[in-house]
Amino acid sequence: MIFAGLTGGMACGKSFAGQEFSRLGAYLIEADQLGHQVLLPGGEAYEETVREFGPGILAADGTIDRSALAALVFPAPAALERLNAIVHPAVRSRAAALAKASTAAVVIYAAAVLIESGGYKDCDKIIVVTCSQEQQFERALERGGVPAEQIRARLARQLPLNEKLHFADYLIDTSGTKSETLRQTKMVYNELVELSKL
16 A cells, blocks of 8 residues: 655645545545544544633534634744644544555545645655646635635745655646646556555
8 A cells, every 4th residue: 555645735736636536546535624523522632722722712512613713823823833733643643544444555645734744754655736826826716715815825824835846756737737637647646556566
């Protein structure tokens, strides 16, 4: 089995590539989903997060109000670092358990902050999805829900894509057509399948 990390900047097409890997036969683990799960009541990061950030982050039903938590941590780098130190190890632990239980030849671990969180160290191979920063901004704007200034702030906070490329074993450039992205994804998948046989 090959455990491959899939990462890229905001709105680069990581989810699109991840869905294609899944369609081709890979087992897809999404760090975002695990991040939600570990913050649910009873989740590995729930109690420590409430202890660290206070009851003001809780909704009436006792769940963590993610927008209230985001409002606290995103403007404050030190607070975001504290939250990441609580959440990331729990997410990585869940991902490792899911990968171990999988019978697929290729397991894809999709994580936006794979490099920044140190999660890349758990992976056999790293796939970086890339496009221009202008495309990132336009795609994020098209999705809606996030104002332009917040998109710019999030892009500025992320590790620049050219730095992520230093960690890449494979690169998928999504700046062209969807069919071109699918072609590149299939090539990477086929190589990973071959590696899993070694």
